[in-house]
Amino acid sequence: MALLRLQNATIRFGGLLAVKDLCFAIEEGELFGLIGPNGAGKTTVFNMITGVYSPTSGAILFDGKPIHGKAPHVIAASGIARTFQNIRLFTSMSVLENVLVSAHMRSSQGVLASVFRGPAFHREETAHREEAMRLLALFQLDKLADEAASSLPYGSQRRLEIARALATKPRLLLLDEPAAGMNPQEAADLMRLIRRIRDEFKVSILLVEHNMKVVMGVCERIQVVVHGEGIAMGAPAEIRKDAKVIEAYLGRE
């Protein structure tokens, strides 16, 4: 069974049909790409999957259960995490605290326990901190744990966003243009990182990306969206040769 399945997902903003009858399925542990020209509706698809928007019609199934129309925090708790195209870190918090925020929904300590701080509170707090530090170490951010998130260089902020998303312990990770603004060297590092995340965390990854080198290099299957409609879907080699895709990107001869 597919981990995530979109069935005729459609979203309409007033007169604008942003996404139309989109269908695709992501398998467990798959690296899946979503590409399309600017304004094709890729980020809208992300927002639809994560509950920021709910689809006007159609269905989104996660692990076989419908998630469309649910609140974002419910969807996050069910195992879908994301990063943002324009980085959205908690800027006044430290790097470590940013990651710790994701552990809050798993916390068993209520308000009273947090005020009175018994041994169980400290045990859990320590466990969450250790877990967060291990995660930061994987992203080479552990040395910067106490720095303000806003003081990190751009590339590190992108990595921190991924670390923070992984701290929610997702089964599906959505990356929204992670290579944006990166030079070729950084983009190559990112590709290695994405594969490593999939292998170490056993997650499926849905990638929206404009950098074709990254998408073609890392994804196993790609869905192409133009004007909110799926026009092609397949392995990178097939997509590269697809006439409709070439037309959408380069125009007709």
Add this chain to the structure above:
Amino acid sequence: MKRIFFVLSTLSLLGLLQWGVTTLLLDGPIRQGPYYYQILILAGINIVLAVSLNLTNGIAGQFSIGHAGFFAVGAYMAASVSYYAGPAIRGLVGFLPLAGQDAAVLLLALAAAALATALAGLLVGIPSLRLRGDYLAIVTLGFGEIIRVLILNIDAVGGARGFSGIPKLSNFFWVYLLVAAVIATVGNLLRSSYGRAFIAIRENEIAAQAMGIDVTRHKVLAFVISSMFAGMAGCLFGHYTMYLHTNSFTFVKSFEIIIMIAIGGLGSIEGAVLGAVLLTVLPEAFRGFESYRMIIYSLALILIMIYRPQGILGQASVLKRLGARMAARRSAQGNVPVTAPAADGGNGG
């Protein structure tokens, strides 16, 4: 063990201070003693109001401008309890000495005030905090005025005449016990995963909910806790002044509390304390300037806002650094097995 010791030592310190303050200021040689005592009490009440409002406005980033409304609900609720049910409560605990009876009445009034304001906070918070934006500001402003007008028309609590005949049950000890309680509550919450959730909501609501935080629930939670403490402050206020009038609870009072936390540093507990003390003491200190008093006071506020827009203390939190140091020490003592670097690290301090 340590915790019990800490609570006991806080209580005995407050008891000792209560004795000292009473002998020095009320029964003592200082000429204007009772006047200073009153400033001390009002400063304490204002600290509770400022620190509690700071949880909503500074830490969770939701702008409430109706804190005086909750202050009023608590004050009138508690006063009604001790005025109407006081004799009955005393009858029930008649076996206690007089001081014990006083405490029982006050504690019940406090509980009633806390309950009533928490409920009011829930009723105001749930509809207005579901929406993003400035709805909370609008609704709380309206709430504050509605409550004031409502009370003005309830004859059982004195209406426009004011509520008189409230027993004097509150004193330095109770007020500063509440100050300790509000600082401990907000401070500990701030250093827990709830505190991080509140700040995450303030920093970026969309990212916070994408990380699994139920944004509405946490906003309402912060709002209810802060309303509850405002209500308890109201209880101690009424039982100190022995008379309540709606004029003490206009929106001007709400803005005064907002100014306290803005002056001290939005989001910082020490800042809220400092702001509350300053705004209680400054107007009194300028009394000698007679009619120029409010001008000087306003000028002082404007100057602070120009030269320290982040507030006097800004976001710097002494408590937070203290917490980091304590966690580091705990790890060093080996109470908890630590494999990763000492959690929040000694270099935080």
